[in-house]
Amino acid sequence: VSSLANTAGRLVADGLLVDVDGAVHLLASRCADCAAVTFPAQPSCPRCAGDLVEPHVLARRGTLWTYTIQGFPPKTPYLAVEASFRPFGVGYVDLDGEVLVESRLVADDLASLRIGMAMELVLEPFHRDQSGEDIVTFAFAPDAGTPDGGQR
Amino acid sequence: VNDVAIIGIGMHPFGRTEGVSGRAQGAFAARAALRDAGIGWRDVQFAVGGSYEGGNADALVADLGLTGIEFVNVLNGCATGGSALAVADRAIRSGAYDVGMAIGFDKHPPGAFNADPSEYGLADWYGETGMMVTTQFFGAKIQRYLHDHDIDPSVLAKIAAKNYRNGARNPNAWRRSPMSEEQIASSAMLSDPLTKYMFCSPSEGGVALVLCRADVATRYTDRPVYLRASVMRTRIYGTFEVFAPSLAPERADGPTVQAARAAFEAAGIGPDEIQVAQVQDTEAGAELMHMAETGLCAHGEQEKLIEEGATEIEGRLPINTDGGCIANGEPIGASGLRQVHECVLQLRGGAGERQVPGEPRVAFTHVYGAPGVSACTVLTC
Numbered sequence: 090v091s092s093l094a095n096t097a098g099r100l101v102a103d104g105l106l107v108d109v110d111g112a113v114h115l116l117a118s119r120c121a122d123c124a125a126v127t128f129p130a131q132p133s134c135p136r137c138a139g140d141l142v143e144p145h146v147l148a149r150r151g152t153l154w155t156y157t158i159q160g161f162p163p164k165t166p167y168l169a170v171e172a173s174f175r176p177f178g179v180g181y182v183d184l185d186g187e188v189l190v191e192s193r194l195v196a197d198d199l200a201s202l203r204i205g206m207a208m209e210l211v212l213e214p215f216h217r218d219q220s221g222e223d224i225v226t227f228a229f230a231p232d233a234g235t236p237d238g239g240q241r
Numbered sequence: 242v243n244d245v246a247i248i249g250i251g252m253h254p255f256g257r258t259e260g261v262s263g264r265a266q267g268a269f270a271a272r273a274a275l276r277d278a279g280i281g282w283r284d285v286q287f288a289v290g291g292s293y294e295g296g297n298a299d300a301l302v303a304d305l306g307l308t309g310i311e312f313v314n315v316l317n318g319c320a321t322g323g324s325a326l327a328v329a330d331r332a333i334r335s336g337a338y339d340v341g342m343a344i345g346f347d348k349h350p351p352g353a354f355n356a357d358p359s360e361y362g363l364a365d366w367y368g369e370t371g372m373m374v375t376t377q378f379f380g381a382k383i384q385r386y387l388h389d390h391d392i393d394p395s396v397l398a399k400i401a402a403k404n405y406r407n408g409a410r411n412p413n414a415w416r417r418s419p420m421s422e423e424q425i426a427s428s429a430m431l432s433d434p435l436t437k438y439m440f441c442s443p444s445e446g447g448v449a450l451v452l453c454r455a456d457v458a459t460r461y462t463d464r465p466v467y468l469r470a471s472v473m474r475t476r477i478y479g480t481f482e483v484f485a486p487s488l489a490p491e492r493a494d495g496p497t498v499q500a501a502r503a504a505f506e507a508a509g510i511g512p513d514e515i516q517v518a519q520v521q522d523t524e525a526g527a528e529l530m531h532m533a534e535t536g537l538c539a540h541g542e543q544e545k546l547i548e549e550g551a552t553e554i555e556g557r558l559p560i561n562t563d564g565g566c567i568a569n570g571e572p573i574g575a576s577g578l579r580q581v582h583e584c585v586l587q588l589r590g591g592a593g594e595r596q597v598p599g600e601p602r603v604a605f606t607h608v609y610g611a612p613g614v615s616a617c618t619v620l621t622c
Binding site (some may be wrong): 101102105117125126127129130134135136154155156158159160161163164166167169170177179180181183186187188189190191193204205215224226 | 352353355357358364365366368369370371372374375376377381382384385388429430431432433434435478479485486487488490491565
């Protein structure tokens with residue numbers, strides 16, 4: 090199971106992820122008035138415009154709602170703009186019906202991605218900076234799937 | 242409340258024009274529109290303009306004449322031209338002015354836009370991790386749409402091929418060579434299921450429209466086109482848009498649906514009455530989805546319409562008769578106004594080789610852009 094504690098490198102940004110019981114989760118915000126969930130966390134609610142929001146930990150597993158494959162190197166501000174390019178997946182993962190999160194997708198074979206497939210949160214070192222340090226972001230990968238919720 | 246007429250149109254050809262700035266292309270379009278209306282810049286009482294990368298639109302006063310008029314700059318992503326027109330429309334409709342100009346121009350470097358996350362209220366990490374790419378949205382949206390409506394992806398190459406064919410009949414278009422469905426389908430896969438030649442590219446160009454109070458339009462022209470509605474909308478909660486790090490679990494109707502519905506309602510004209518339409522074809526899938534989102538057809542009906550040739554210039558619902566964004570490229574400031582320029586030509590019967598037969602009298606335009614904006618018009622003659 091991916092966790093911040095056992096992952097080397099530097100997170101691309103603070104405030105996106107949190108370890109809970111040894112497993113990494115995305116950190117969202119939830120409106121105290123209307124329960125709308127938003128990722129990344131924001132200080133007001135886009136549904137009811139209320140400003141009473143609280144931190145909310147998202148599920149680690151979900152289903153792929155839609156996807157594409159990024160087939161050409163993005164321009165700046167993409168950090169890995171100088172590196173040799175390999176296509177990567179991008180899509181939306183439905184997390185427990187609370188929110189659909191946009192994410193990079195990693196898979197041994199990107200052509201195997203399908204709408205509706207089970208996905209789980211992983212940490213992806215997607216870029217190595219000039220000092221040799223890995224820059225890490227969240228991603229979703231096809232769920233290796235175990236009955237105990239992925240506690241391998 | 243006054244009605245609004247379009248009495249002059251002007252355009253700098255779209256594409257790549259080395260050594261000519263975006264602003265100069267805007268000035269070229271403005272002069273052409275003034276000539277078409279038979280008036281001078283001194284007769285223009287106000288202007289609304291937009292440009293994303295060509296400088297502030299109101300800098301045009303240095304080229305056209307320092308007459309001291311109100312000149313408002315607008316910026317709404319790919320809907321900038323449509324927004325400029327909606328603001329200009331309201332200035333005349335309200336009675337504030339009698340004669341004005343809506344104008345847009347741009348000059349973009351080649352390749353996909355590299356948008357700055359901070360301009361869209363997003364944090365740096367979104368762009369740094371490679372997600373600030375508009376093409377991803379269009380790939381992901383059409384992927385889901387084809388799945389939901391059980392549409393064969395081969396229809397995407399058919400749409401693009403139609404727009405290249407139409408562009409070949411348009412002297413102002415950028416891409417003027419027809420391209421086979423096979424060439425389109427087998428070009429580089431940019432954002433699955435969309436290939437290189439299914440996408441439009443950022444380009445250059447300028448378009449200007451001269452508007453006036455409808456009741457005085459025949460002083461200027463014997464062929465006025467009436468702007469029956471010009472509406473711009475942003476997204477509501479629950480829609481699926483460009484540059485969205487997360488989405489609500491329930492889906493709502495997007496800004497295209499909202500803007501089109503409001504435009505048809507304001508015009509008192511139904512989508513079934515439209516005889517020629519220009520809809521946002523950032524890529525072939527966008528044309529497919531926008532056909533239904535605007536109300537021109539039902540969801541899932543597109544494949545049949547395309548198969549039977551309904552969206553061709555000679556069909557019963559001609560779409561993107563000037564080649565659309567796919568054949569013209571997309572200078573953001575000018576793109577929405579290009580669509581109106583094309584519809585005015587079609588309603589005047591002046592579209593030359595690509596004229597829709599049967600003297601169309603009712604037209605529709607639609608733009609869509611980041612981060613979830615749309616503008617629509619309904620035009621009659």
